[in-house]
Amino acid sequence: MLVLALALALGITLGLLTNVSVPLGMLTYLGVAVLAAIDACFGGVKASLEGTFDDKVFISGFLTSTLMAAFIVFVGDRIGVRELYLAAVVAFGMRIFENLGSVRRLMFARWGWE
Amino acid sequence: MKVHHLPSRETFTHLKDASKKGLHASERAVGRSVNEARLMASLAVGLLLVGFLLVAQWRGAATFTRSLDRQSDQNLAIIIQEIAAENNALRGEIVRLQMRLMETGMESEDRSRVLNEAAKEMQAVRLVSGLDAVSGPGIVVAISDPERVLLPQDFVRLVHELRAGGAEAIAVNGTRVSATSGFAGGDGSIIINDVVFSRTYEVSVVGDPDNLAQALELPGGLRSTLLTFPGVNVEISPAEEVRVAAGLHGEFVYAQKVENP
The missing domain is CATH 3.30.70.1880 (Protein of unknown function DUF881)
Incomplete structure (x- = not known):
């Protein structure tokens, strides 16, 4: 767990150091992609706690959900349904909270707090 | 004659089982640690990416909120009013400064003219009074x-x-x-x-x-x-x-x- 926190901190530090900024046009796409990435990470943590973690599944899931999320928003923009990104946001938001709940319960189970 | 008792088949089986068990346990341990490392590595890479993207997104969103596209019509009207007022004030300042510049220029021109005339007169007076x-x-x-x-x-x-x-x-x-x-x-x-x-x-x-x-x-x-x-x-x-x-x-x-x- 410490390694994961360190990795997150390292990513944030890298972002701060490299001073990258998303261009305005890409803002929505990357926003949804970030949500997808967060969801994938929570899913991975959950799976690892359950003992069903598979790195191939995780990596492919991470890549496809981020890319697909951005793609869905793009398509929505192109076909005039700009609100399509809301669907992605809602879906990923719900999944994030579900995964978070599962992780919490699994942690309790592991530490024997149940 | 001493009879050598060969180890029974059960003993072998037992030993074999034990070694097999031991082997399996260590193998499993190795497999598990490898698995654990891969798990951690991939999750860490994922989280690293998430952190990086979060910061980039944060920056982009910050510039977006500051940009004019994001402002409501009311805010835009207020901004326009403020800029117009500032513009007017600056225009007034320009006019005032230009007038001052002109005044100063005229003043210095006047002064140099007066000085020139005075010098000419002085010259004439000196000539007439025979000082030169x-x-x-x-x-x-x-x-x-x-x-x-x-x-x-x-x-x-x-x-x-x-x-x-x-x-x-x-x-x-x-x-x-x-x-x-x-x-x-x-x-x-x-x-x-x-x-x-x-x-x-x-x-x-x-x-x-x-x-x-x-x-x-x-x-x-x-x-x-x-x-x-x-x-x-x-x-x-x-x-x-x-x-x-x-x-x-x-x-x-x-x-x-x-x-x-």
């Missing part, structure tokens, strides 16, 4: 008086005739005849500005040579009068360049300037 050496076309009047018969009034008359002929500067033997100069003496010598001369006089005059010569050579004029005196000779020669020395600066002791006459 001058040169220019004119005539030289050489008067010889070996018998010492000339009187101061002859020179007064000479100077008057020359001034009537348009003389701008007059000097007698290098002594400037200015507005305050007078002729004194007698007994064959002339005193101008406290300098005593006798016998030979060279009068340098700057002015129109023809007019000056005419003023002296008029029939019944000064020249003919002087020539009637015994021994006196008068030579008038026009010159392209006559140099007249500067006079001394007189000090006024009694005269005071009258303000607002």
Whole structure:
């Protein structure tokens, strides 16, 4: 767990150091992609706690959900349904909270707090 | 005879099982740690990416909120009003500064003009009062008086005739005849500005040579009068360049300037 926190901190530090900024046009796409990435990470943590973690599944899931999320928003923009990104946001938001709940319960189970 | 009991088949099986078990356990442990490492590595990479993207997104969103696209119509109206007011104020400032610049320019122009005029006037006054050496076309009047018969009034008359002929500067033997100069003496010598001369006089005059010569050579004029005196000779020669020395600066002791006459 410490390694994961360190990795997150390292990513944030890298972002701060490299001073990258998303261009305005890409803002929505990357926003949804970030949500997808967060969801994938929570899913991975959950799976690892359950003992069903598979790195191939995780990596492919991470890549496809981020890319697909951005793609869905793009398509929505192109076909005039700009609100399509809301669907992605809602879906990923719900999944994030579900995964978070599962992780919490699994942690309790592991530490024997149940 | 000692009978060697071979280990029974069960024992072997048992041993084999045990080793097998042990092997499996270590293998499993190795497999698990490898699995764990891969899990951690991939999750760590994922989280690293998430952190990086979060920061980038954060920055982009911050610029987006500041950008005008994001503002509501009301806010935009307020911003426009503020900018217009600022614009007006700045325009006023520009006009004010331009006026000040113009005023200053005119003031300095005025001042330099006044200074120029004052300098010109000063120059003229200095010339008229004989404070500066001058040169220019004119005539030289050489008067010889070996018998010492000339009187101061002859020179007064000479100077008057020359001034009537348009003389701008007059000097007698290098002594400037200015507005305050007078002729004194007698007994064959002339005193101008406290300098005593006798016998030979060279009068340098700057002015129109023809007019000056005419003023002296008029029939019944000064020249003919002087020539009637015994021994006196008068030579008038026009010159392209006559140099007249500067006079001394007189000090006024009694005269005071009258303000607002």
